[in-house]
Amino acid sequence: MAFLKKVFSGPYRRAVQLEQEGNLREAAQQYALAGEHDKVVEIHLRVAGLARDPRERQEALRAALAHAEAQNLAPRVQQAARALAEEQASAARARGLASELDRRTLAEAAALWRKAGDQERAGDALRELGRLDEAATAYKEVGAINKMEAVFAHEQTSRQKASALRDGWSTFQAALANGDRAAARASIDECCRISPENAEYRDARTSLLGRWLKPGLLRGRLADKRLTVIGAFPAKMGRDPECTIALRDQGVSRVHAVVTTEGGGFYLSDVDSKNGTRLNGLPLSGSLPLAGEGVFAVGEGVDLAFAVRRPGAPGSSGQAVLNLAVVRGVDKGALYFLSAGEIAPRRAGGGADLPGELRFKTVDGNVLIEPADGAPLLLNGTKVVGAVLPLQGDRITVGPAVLEVE
Secondary structure (H helix, E strand, O other): OHHHHHHOOHHHHHHHHHHHHOOHHHHHHHHHHOOOHHHHHHHHHHHHHHOOOHHHHHHHHHHHHHHHHHOOOHHHHHHHHHHHHHHHHHHHHHOOOOOHHHHHHHHHHHHHHHHOOOHHHHHHHHHHOOOHHHHHHHHHHHOOHHHHHHHHHHHHHHHHHHHHHHHHHHHHHHHHHHOOHHHHHHHHHHHHHHOOOOHHHHHHHHHHHHHOOOOOEEEEEEOOEEEEEEOOOOEEEEOOOOOOEEOOOOOOOOOOEEEEEEOOEEEEEEOOOOOOEEEOOEEOOOEEEEOOEEEEEEOOOEEEEEEEEOOOOOOEEOOOEEEEEEEEOOOOOOEEEEOOOEEOHHHOOOOOOOOOOEEEEEEOOEEEEEEHHHOOEEEOOEEEOOOEOOOOOOEEEEOOEEEEEO
16 A cells, blocks of 8 residues: 555656656655655766766765665665765876865765775775875775785885985985085985975975085185185186186186196196286296296286195195285286195285185095184084085184185
């Protein structure tokens, strides 16, 4: 009797007619009035299957799931939850999980798969999201031992990676502050290798390399003097700003002359310049050694005083030092110190009158700075111990001596 009563009820007859006409949404409403709740869920699922617009599909699937849950229709709950999970996950993955919304969408899909009883697919989604503990739990529930072990291995690797990044970043910051820039560079390079997608590491590395000095070359201001320390050879001089010894005079060729070192000594050569080079008043032909003290002219308007200090002489340690001072020309007062060893500017000769608290030395092609006689050194206001590899913008203070690195 109950069946006949339902069959001949108005809502049921209207629902059947509307379904036959293809008016599925209204049919679902009439089936609900007739108490045909399983049919309501079926209709919503059919609407989702026919919908072309993703939003319409999701709306129909959510309606199916909500009705199934409200009426405690367990098989239909699983069916609707599984279909909605697949829809959500497909949409999120298609966008590459590029936004927080995508991640929330995939997390919802994982919860729906768990509701549908598909723990393995739920674990897959949780693993994509990096929620490894939850993924392992889902795999364990369904007996996916291989996947569970893979998650544990990945988690261990992730923890090791995170630990390496923490240590590397800490080392980078400390080394950058204490002047061990070679260690800082090695650390930030390793951080970028481990985590190339991390913008903070990339920006830090770009900033560091942007301040890195050319090999064997340091330029700066010490007191009121322009100072250049050169530890790489040959050292070109000329009007070209890229020359190691850049001389701003129109009578100087772009690359005018060059200083080389051989057998512990220094040699000066003219590079087919237009206005020539003169050593102690005599035109320079070929390559001649620089010895003792003297003056050489570069073109018609620039004179440089030089002084060579041999090992054991004041201002040198182990290797010879060539001190140059521009005594005539646009760059008058500029000082250049050349050596593959150690330089103490005050004692280098050539008319320099600079504080001797700073010592320069060339190590592995880089010019380092350290305090003389154990005096304290401040790097950008912070006391450091040992030699410093300077960067552009550094302020290095030892006693009254203040060097601004350019």
